[in-house]
Amino acid sequence: MSYPPPQYGYSPYGYGPPPDHPQATTILILGVLGLAFCQVLGPVAWVMGKKALNEIDASGGSMGGRSSVMVGYVCGIIGSVMIIVGLLFVVLFVVLGIVGALDSTSSY
Template sequence: MSYPPQSPPPGYQGYPGYGPPPDHSNATLIMILGILSLVLCQILGPFAWVMGRRALNEIDASGGTIGGRGSVQAGYVCGIIATVITVLSILVIVVVIVATVVIGVSADTGS
């Protein structure tokens, strides 16, 4: 008696131990966002940070069936650095504006 062919269950990755696992679907995107956030547009930093954290959690929960941890971690760290630089830049701008206003007000009052 022959049985009809069956398709593998959803999420089936094949036999373990035969080559590296496939990279996370967003690994390259996260790395590109992280690099661009450092080089061109720091507003992309929080996106790389959040997406990177989520992807790292998914990679850790996969039990080794999802790879690309190095690319995701690189984008994640670049996103953190770019976000910190952005926040510090905004703080410096606010301090300069407040100092300018305070100096301008004290110059007008003659103090």
């Protein structure tokens, strides 16, 4: 007597997680590097992260990696703010230096 082949049904473990966004790791690395070493990378991570978050939201859950993209995005924002604050300090010191130089020359 021959038995029929076993029937394959649904996996008892369910499906795996959705694949990550293709740029999730890149955005995470750019955000962390922009925060720690080279703040010029901050705005790049910010823009790329916003675009990737929009794509993840539009995919309706078929794309993962949201947490990696979000961390890179936030690090990019912080790095961009650090650039702005640094530039404001440079402008402040230049203005104070000019005012101080003008003040010291006008007293003679």
